Amino acid sequence: xxxxxxxxxxxxxxxxxxxxxxxxxxxxxxxxxxxxxxxxxxxxxxxxxxxxxxxxxxxxxxxxxxxxxxxxxxxxxxxxxxxxxxxxxxxxxxxxxxxxxxxxxxx
Amino acid sequence: xxxxxxxxxxxxxxxxxxxxxxxxxxxxxxxxxxxxxxxxxxxxxxxxxxxxxxxxxxxxxxxxxxxxxxxxxxxxxxxxxxxxxxxxxxxxxxxxxxxxxxxxxxxxxxxxxxxxxxxxxxxx
Numbered sequence: 001x002x003x004x005x006x007x008x009x010x011x012x013x014x015x016x017x018x019x020x021x022x023x024x025x026x027x028x029x030x031x032x033x034x035x036x037x038x039x040x041x042x043x044x045x046x047x048x049x050x051x052x053x054x055x056x057x058x059x060x061x062x063x064x065x066x067x068x069x070x071x072x073x074x075x076x077x078x079x080x081x082x083x084x085x086x087x088x089x090x091x092x093x094x095x096x097x098x099x100x101x102x103x104x105x106x107x
Numbered sequence: 108x109x110x111x112x113x114x115x116x117x118x119x120x121x122x123x124x125x126x127x128x129x130x131x132x133x134x135x136x137x138x139x140x141x142x143x144x145x146x147x148x149x150x151x152x153x154x155x156x157x158x159x160x161x162x163x164x165x166x167x168x169x170x171x172x173x174x175x176x177x178x179x180x181x182x183x184x185x186x187x188x189x190x191x192x193x194x195x196x197x198x199x200x201x202x203x204x205x206x207x208x209x210x211x212x213x214x215x216x217x218x219x220x221x222x223x224x225x226x227x228x229x230x231x
Contacts, residue, residue: 001169049216050217092214094166094167095154101151
């Protein structure tokens with residue numbers, strides 16, 4: 001199975017900050033990397049699919065990219081409502097594994 | 108609007124069985140790949156199973172393979188998860204999830220619609 005490793009596991013940042021979360025796959029996943037946001041007590045929400053495609057309705061401050069083996073989710077200007085846990089997921093081959101999550105808190 | 112509503116969650120004893128259901132509305136259910144994803148209390152997301160649009164192809168996580176069966180009834184717009192030989196490690200919120208794609212592998216559109224989840228507790 002493909003293992004997905006996110007870093008950091010948690011972070012705290014201020015409103016307006018630029019925040020980056022990284023995800024690394026244990027083997028090749030081509031471009032099949034997605035990002036989700038989950039707020040406490042709620043179902044996850046798709047933010048970005050296939051590295052960099054913004055899901056409809058998601059604010060443009062969210063973006064995704066890759067540098068080869070690493071995939072990144074960036075929030076360009078952090079907002080209070082971005083406090084949540086973020087997960088990456090590979091959908092290259094089943095089982096479609098998730099990263100362990102990154103908990104983002106607003107200072 | 109597009110909606111997924113899970114049901115069937117309950118408190119069950121170890122070794123027993125349970126069937127979850129997910130009723131879909133607001134989209135052409137028979138066109139899309141569907142998933143079950145679970146989340147144990149205080150833990151991260153765990154992908155559990157996937158089924159093709161017509162039910163002919165299925166894959167499972169190692170942790171549930173051989174015990175869980177995913178199925179669908181496209182006439183009833185309903186997804187199912189039959190769970191057998193339950194253990195305490197199966198305690199979780201179970202989410203029914205729509206894929207954005209009609210192709211099973213690879214998943215090129217992400218998992219774009221999630222239900223509210225149904226809670227399964229396995230305890231004696």
